Amino acid sequence: MTTMIETPVSKRKAKKKGAKPAKPMNNPPAKASGNKQTKLIMLGTGNAMVTRCYNTCFILRGPNESLLVDAGGGNGIMTQLDKAGVDIIGIRNMFVTHAHTDHLLGVIWVMRMVVSAMEKGRYNGRFRIFCHDGVAELLTYMGRRLLAKNQRRHIGERLLIVPVSDNAQIYAADFNLTFFDIHSTKARQFGFRAELPDGKILACLGDEPFYEGNRHLVSGADWLLSEAFCLYADREIYHPYDISHSTAKDAGEVAADLGVSALLLYHTVDDDLAHRREDYTAEAAAAFSGRIEVPDDLDVITL
């Protein structure tokens, strides 16, 4: 497996003669110090029930450290990380938005990968999972019940599940993070605002529409990450509004209203992935004149 060049550990490993080079497409090595660029690696872009792509989750990869956000619905997270050329030992921080299956169940596999690497002496330091207290309780329970005895001893020692409250500010990976309650009507969910090393602001709304009370945290952001369940044109087919989701058109209107610079759409249906980028971009662009990204799984975007 290819090793992602991120931590001091993997950097040392990469310098060894004969170490495998990083995959050029998805895993360019971080440049020398002075580079403040952050990349977003989309591990999955689909909604809960997709079969043709993976559930929405991604990595924010700063110059030195990475933040994994959600993990999709199962051990497909291992496949996506492998395809992206990311070794879990290069990730030390994670955020989980909410306790729906398509975001949460992959986390137990991430926990298993991390503690397995710890057991083998491949993982240095601690792995932190930030989430609201309800998710923290669930993950702690799952870890204690599902991981092997020698693995679960790391919970609370080196694998830390860290509850965060609404508006909590934490510096993790390379980012100043502010977590916020998105006021979901379905399951309590947090999004976040990240100040990137170069000063840019990224706001992640989780997988539900924008909540007005969070305007001060999101307004004017450089990047807005928003769900778009389907096209507005297809609303009678997929009924997004019945399940607290929105469309590409709606997301474009929100992005324009919030005055953000760039909009990234995810958490979509998977019936027409071949035309998704083109169709969703066109709908969002009707209201929003900034940059629009509709990535496929494993796309890497420079923020």
Ligand SMILES: [Zn+2]
């Ligand atoms: Zn979801």
